[in-house]
Amino acid sequence: MELKERISILEALLLVSPKPLKINQVMEICQDGDQKGWEEALSFLEKHFNEEHNGIMLQRVATGIRLITKPQMEEYVKSFYQKNLKHNFSRAAFEVLAIIAYNQPITIPEINAIRGISSGGVIKTLLEKKMIKITGRKNVVGKPFLFGTTEEFLIRFGLNSLKDLPKIEEFNALEAE
Amino acid sequence: MASLEENLIFSIEKFQGPLDLLLHLIRKEEMDIFDIPVIRLVEQYESYLQKMRDLNLSIAAEYIYMLSVLLNIKAKMLIKGKSEEKEDDPRTPLVLKLMEYEKIKKLADELKEIYTIWGGTYSREEKEEILFIEDVNIYQIVEAFNNILKKLKLREKPSFISVKRPSIKEMMVSLLNFLPKNKKPFPFYDFLLTLKSGLEVITAFLSMLELIRLGSIKYLIKDGKDEIYLIYLKDLPKDLIFGEYS
Secondary structure, three states, X not given: OOHHHHHHHHHHHHHHOOOOEOHHHHHHHHOOOOHHHHHHHHHHHHHHOOOOOOOEEEEEEOOEEEXXXXXXXXXXXXXXXXXXXXXXXXXXXXXXXXXXXXXXXXXXXXXXXHHOOOOHHHXXXXXXXXOEEEEEEOOOOOOOEEEEEOHHHHHHOOOOOHHHOOOOHHHHHHHHO | OHHHHXXXXXXXXXXXXXXXXXXXXXXXXXXXXHHOOHHHHHHHXXXXXXXXXXXXXXXXXXXXXXXXXXXXXXXXXXXXXXXXXOOOOOOHHHHHHHHHHHHHHHHHHHHHHHHHHHXXXXXXXXXXXXXXXXXXXXXXXXXXXXXXXXXXXXXXXXXXXXXXXXXHHHHHHHHHHHOOOOOOOEEHHHHHOOOOOHHHHHHHHHHHHHHHHHOOEEEEEEOOOOEEEEEEOOOOOOOOOHHHOO
């Protein structure tokens, strides 16, 4: 398959895909497993959409790719929908989310121990907003649920994978003192 | 002076628990976290709690617990006197907790910053037809069933108590027969409407769980409405021994 062809296929699928498009999926549909070739088409599109005048951009997120409105366009999209689509998480929610993201899988008692206060209500909100999910049960007394982050979390935070979370090292240095 | 006091008091509510309050006090008083002056910290902490009480704010149990932790440390330090050995410093466990919590606070701030940027980007919206959540958690299914129970209660009329106790086995068969075979989602509520007693409803719920376990049906929850929908997948396995269910 030629580069041109790959570019147009990717562009078309990006437009219609409601979820981050996985390259594997595209390769399967096209019966074309040339990973390097697809990567080339991808970087072409990435550059193509990265012009300053573009209102949309190509984002590598949740190990896939998708077309999104640029962050600077938020205000206009909001006015267009005439409502705020972005959920305003509380400070407590960000704390719990940080604890889960960096320590998953983790139970509610463990989360409470780190924060020094009960977090049940926040957990419920995060579950409702699909930022976290139950990943299993811990094999201790009471078999408490284990929680982890979701693909939706990666998408909402624009992360390709958990490895892209802000690094924790600089804080560890402090602990070593 | 009064306004300053008020400011202090109003800020109490923004604390995310006792650790947050302690960190605030340590920073405000410019204490060294590795050598916390416990007596001063306890005083400060107590005066904050007192202000909360004066304002009739309810104080979460965690704050009181933290006070007892602090007093315990204070007592141990008084008994021990000034020891040079860091290992058995009674403050160490608390300091470690404070540092871990501070780390989380920083990470939470960073996440918030990322979210401020990327939370406001939009992609193609999922199509309207996709109404169901497939990745359901236990809270959602319990909540959905609770909603169903509430709805059923509204229409409950006095009736004769059925003498016969329904068996899960029978209920499984009738539920499975009730579902359309075209694999379209069917509201569980509509099946419950055909039942007569609360006991039957509960039996139906258990039968549903059993059928899910056996892979005969699949459940979905309608997004936002908390309604349980069921999809027929296949008949019960022929070699199923019903003896397990009474």
